[in-house]
Amino acid sequence: MPTSVVLFTADLRLHDHPPLRAALEGGHEVVPLFVRDSGIADPFRGAPNRLAFLDDCLRDLDAGLRSRGGRLVVRSGDVVEEVCKAVTEADADDVHMAADVSAYAHLRERRLRSALEAEGRRLHVHDTVTTAVAPGAVTPASSDHFAVFTPYYRQWSGRRLRDTLGAPRAVRVPAGVGSEELPSRSAAGVSPGLAEGGETLGRKRLAAWLRSGVAAYEDRHDDMAGDATSRLSPFLHFGTLSPVEVVHRVRRVGGPGAEAFVRQVAWRDFHRQVLAARTDAATADYRTKHDRWRSARTAREDVEAWRAGRTGYPVVDAAMRQLRHEGWMHNRARLLTASFLAKTLYVDWRIGARHFLDLLVDGDIANNQLNWQWVAGTGTDTRPNRVLNPLTQGKRHDPDGAYVRRWVPELADIEGGAVHEPWKLSGRDRSAAAGYPDPVVDLAEGLARFRRARGRE
The missing domain is CATH 3.40.50.620 (HUPs)
Structure with a gap:
């Protein structure tokens, strides 16, 4: 046979x-x-x-x-x-x-x-198989890949996706082909809150998301405390879910939430077509700004504070602690923690990208590296010098401080939005925040350093 x-x-x-x-x-x-x-x-x-x-x-x-x-x-x-x-x-x-x-x-x-x-x-x-639209299937007239997302998305959205294939009913494996034993789940060094994997759980999570999550996605995807994202990224990373099937099923739900979610799948494909054309972007600047980044040695204390969730900026610290506990982080949190390291602390983006890859269950060369480059301003962002202010971000996307209190127990007794600026507390509230560090950098000073480095001042 x-x-x-x-x-x-x-x-x-x-x-x-x-x-x-x-x-x-x-x-x-x-x-x-x-x-x-x-x-x-x-x-x-x-x-x-x-x-x-x-x-x-x-x-x-x-x-x-x-x-x-x-x-x-x-x-x-x-x-x-x-x-x-x-x-x-x-x-x-x-x-x-x-x-x-x-x-x-x-x-x-x-x-x-x-x-x-x-x-x-x-x-x-x-x-x-691992993308909804193949890298190179849509290209601009003058290049082998799109360097800006919006025109890519317009063409991507107009592509007809292939039909979804059902699972086989029977699979016959020839005798005489040996195999190692299947591994048991590794335990050493694993985040205590790591989710379980596999196609069975991925399909269950997708079904639940389609029933009760995607409709509100456009309005709630940046709600850090609400945890209103799909959490499908690990299943897409390991291919236990098909991006083609995900897009088909989400589009059948329809509405603004579905459209916003499909856009995120398109971002995933966008980064893959960039990396397919520029494989060196995994480690080298896609568009260099000739930065003279602070290194892991020269910025050792700041880098360690960032990794440990001890920067003194509560929303940054909450996100970094979520990463260590779950091996996963809310997408908005990924953006603001990356901006804090690369721009406010002016530390080489590769240091942060490597830390994320060490811990993220969905750590993906294309998405991780190119998102880090986007935030650092060396990638495809059309506004490469934008800086995400952690105070503004925290107050906007965690206005009541619930996300911070969930992950930073030193601040659990601080009520409301005051939790985002613990250095301003006094009296009993200040005592309640004892043990939480002061900020590692003044935001204005960090911004001025970055602007000088980029020749903006």
Whole structure:
């Protein structure tokens, strides 16, 4: 019987999976393969939260395959070597996988294609598995990618998405293809509030979001205390949810909330098409401002205060503590904490991006790095010198201080919006805030330093 290998990467699902559907055509047997790839080097591997979530996803994928008569084959090592071994063991003719955009993904694809062709085998790479619209599918007349989101979004919105594919009813895996044991969820270094992963939970969360969350999204997505975002980003990052299916289902709900949410999915695709065209943007300025950033050494105390949630600015500290506890952070909080580090403290954006990647369960090279660049003013923001004031942001998006009190217990007894400026408290309120640090920098001084560095003064 003809046999194909499906190499799972960031697409750990059975629903709406074009590589798996193509591999099963004609009644083929299939080797569903996941490789713990030893070739993925620092600084982008080894984050405990993502590894724990990945373990959940692999076990859930295996359970879904077993319910259909199959199983997941897990290997560790060099991805090209392990795929070729599985191809030989199964006597497979074809390998199917999803397209990806990073420099490493491009290298992996080239190496794999060359190795397979040398053995007379074929590699099929499928678009729109991890994106709704493929990178390069929409381009401006004068470039290979869009550098500004709004014109990209106009074209993106006009694209007809492919139809959603159902999950297979049966998957037959050939005998004789060995697998490692499935991993148990890693525990060391994992954030105590980390969510569980897997396609089953992702689909349940999506269904609940469509019923009771998306309609209010436009009005509430910046409400930090209300926690009114979808929290679907980890499931999209690991591909346990299909962005194509998500967009189709959200659009069926309709309304301003659905439109605003789909726009966020488009931002995800936008960053991927930027990185696909400029793979060096993962580590280098997309548009340099010739910054002479403070380094981790010269700004050591400020960087440590930021990481620990001890900057003296309550909304910044609340967000950083949420990140450490949950391995996740509200999107508005990501923007303001990044602006505080890169612009108010004038610290190299790569230091903050690495810290986020160390902890975020949805830590994603395209979104994380390019969002950091957007905030730092070295990326695609058309207003590169804007600075988000943490006091203004806190009062606007956490007006009653509920988000701060949730994550900063030193300030739990301070009522109302006064919690955002504890240094102004007096008497009993000041005593209640004992143990909370003074601000690490005066905001006006931080702004003046940044403006001088950018030649704005």
